[in-house]
Amino acid sequence: MNDIKVPFIDLRIRYQEEKTELLACVERVLEKGHLVLTPELRDFEARIAEYVGAKHCIGLNSGTDALMMGMMALGIGRGDEVITSPISFVASTGSIVHIGATPVYADVRDDQNIDPAEIEKRITPRTKAIMPVHWTSRIADMDAIIDVARRHDLLVIEDSAQAMGSYYKGKHGGSFGDVGCFSAHPLKNLNALGDGGFLVTDNDAIVEKIRLYRNHGLAERDTCVLFGVNSRLDILNAEVLLFRLGRLKGVIEKRRRNADLYREMITAAEVVIPAEKPHEVNSNIMLIIRAEDRDSLQA
Ligand SMILES: *Cc1c(COP(=O)(O)O)cnc(C)c1O
Numbered sequence: 001m002n003d004i005k006v007p008f009i010d011l012r013i014r015y016q017e018e019k020t021e022l023l024a025c026v027e028r029v030l031e032k033g034h035l036v037l038t039p040e041l042r043d044f045e046a047r048i049a050e051y052v053g054a055k056h057c058i059g060l061n062s063g064t065d066a067l068m069m070g071m072m073a074l075g076i077g078r079g080d081e082v083i084t085s086p087i088s089f090v091a092s093t094g095s096i097v098h099i100g101a102t103p104v105y106a107d108v109r110d111d112q113n114i115d116p117a118e119i120e121k122r123i124t125p126r127t128k129a130i131m132p133v134h135w136t137s138r139i140a141d142m143d144a145i146i147d148v149a150r151r152h153d154l155l156v157i158e159d160s161a162q163a164m165g166s167y168y169k170g171k172h173g174g175s176f177g178d179v180g181c182f183s184a185h186p187l188k189n190l191n192a193l194g195d196g197g198f199l200v201t202d203n204d205a206i207v208e209k210i211r212l213y214r215n216h217g218l219a220e221r222d223t224c225v226l227f228g229v230n231s232r233l234d235i236l237n238a239e240v241l242l243f244r245l246g247r248l249k250g251v252i253e254k255r256r257r258n259a260d261l262y263r264e265m266i267t268a269a270e271v272v273i274p275a276e277k278p279h280e281v282n283s284n285i286m287l288i289i290r291a292e293d294r295d296s297l298q299a
Pocket residue numbers: 061062063064065088089091092133159161162182183184185195196197
């Protein structure tokens with residue numbers, strides 16, 4: 001048999017599929033000369049807020065920035081503990097450490113998402129917040145997590161980097177907590193031409209703080225009200241993300257079909273493929289399965 005090498009990731013194919021529309025995006029943006037913080041960014045933010053079902057969205061440079069700025073705007077910092085999942089990309093824990101807080105792990109359930117009962121066991125007088133991660137696009141058990149948060153007066157930062165297009169009991173991921181933090185990295189379901197991210201929230205004060213913080217703390221050109229950073233989603237990426245938002249449904253349908261194919265075709269008892277629960281719609285950015293002998297399964 002001939003070996004066929006199928007690259008795990010090949011972004012060149014995406015370009016060939018979208019070439020005409022992407023080049024039109026570049027042309028529109030460059031012809032207008034609108035590159036940074038122009039009305040197109042507001043349009044993008046409004047569309048995302050509507051899609052996710054949140055009051056506000058704010059475009060940023062990355063999902064990691066969204067996590068850090070969300071926590072900073074919520075007043076989390078040195079001396080605070082944030083309970084999060086030990087199964088994630090390193091940026092979840094990294095963002096907590098970077099703002100000076102202490103990450104505390106609560107273990108996951110069989111579905112790879114943080115266990116609300118384990119969260120409760122890890123709460124101390126220093127606990128300030130919970131950061132569930134919607135791992136592989138499966139929304140964590142938000143009803144139970146919000147319940148723990150309410151009873152213990154904790155903030156909730158949703159690491160929704162993988163959750164675009166995923167729902168829990170009919171509600172979009174990222175719309176449950178105080179803030180929802182999304183990534184538009186090329187490997188996410190809704191992706192930019194490079195890095196990008198955004199944060200959603202219903203809280204007016206939080207979004208105002210982050211709006212200042214992402215733009216050097218500038219309320220106006222010559223009025224600096226706090227020391228911020230530069231984390232503004234580029235207009236070119238806002239334009240591309242808007243175009244790709246229109247394609248997202250099709251992208252997700254394809255991923256969901258592929259996940260079902262794996263479920264149909266790999267039926268060995270030694271392999272566990274997490275099923276979708278009735279109250280979930282998973283956009284399947286990944287499908288992580290467990291196998292007794294991974295290497296022979298791969299072969
Ligand atoms: C991708 C990802 C991030 C980081 O997002 P960036 O946009 O790459 O900064 C954070 N958390 C999780 C779970 C991710 O998958």
